[in-house]
Amino acid sequence: MKALADKLEITIVVVHHTRKCADSDPFNMISGSTGLSGCVDGSMVLIESKRGSRTAKLHCVGRDIENAEINLQFDSNLKKWIVTDEPLNCKNKDNIFLAALYVYLKKHIDFCGTASELVNVLKSVSDETFYPNRVTRDLVQNGYTLRKYGIDFQYKRTRNGRLINLHYDHERDSSDSKNSTVVTVNGAHKQYLANP
Secondary structure, eight states: OHHHHHHHTOOOOOOOOBOSSOOSSGGGGBSSOTHHHHTSSEEEEEEESSTTOOEEEEEEEESSSOOEEEEEEEETTTTEEEEOSOOOOOOHHHHHHHHHHHHHHHHHOEEEEOHHHHHHHHTTTOOSOOOHHHHHHHHHHTHHHHHHEEEEEEEEEETTEEEEEEEEEEEEEOSSOSSEEEEEETTEEEEEESOO
16 A cells, blocks of 8 residues: 555555554554554554543654644534644744744745755754754644644655655734744844735
8 A cells, every 4th residue: 555655646544443452552452463553654543531521532653743642522513523732832942943944934935855955945044953854753743833834834755755845825824923023043033024
């Protein structure tokens, strides 16, 4: 299946069931052999707190994401699970990466390239050292924050490598000031007009 997904450049989501017997590791509850978990890029296990409680925890693990446990509440009117947690505050290093990315995209609007190329262009706005092998994970992990600031992120595997596509849309930027934005990167204030 992975070869097919790579060839067609698509994502395949497989929905499977868990075994009835509880386990302290939710991923041990995936029915079948451990080969199922080993051959995928990521796994998510939804465990209801108590039958009929309409509260659950979504356990996530994967190659391009940090391990996460997300509390959910089922909304009977909307017929869907709603996240009840606020996103955790990013670590300080993540904040520096996001600030540098935000400053760069406000000025350049778009980026398309590899993680190494992104790290190189961020040198124009930050003296901080960023590592290409962490960039994709940081983008995926902070997707909610990126969307809040009007940044769209796509990650695509091609025959020539993995490409990161980023686009900034000032209309969707929910930062406090629509007229100008001041961002601190390594102690230096950089100000950019939202509507140049």
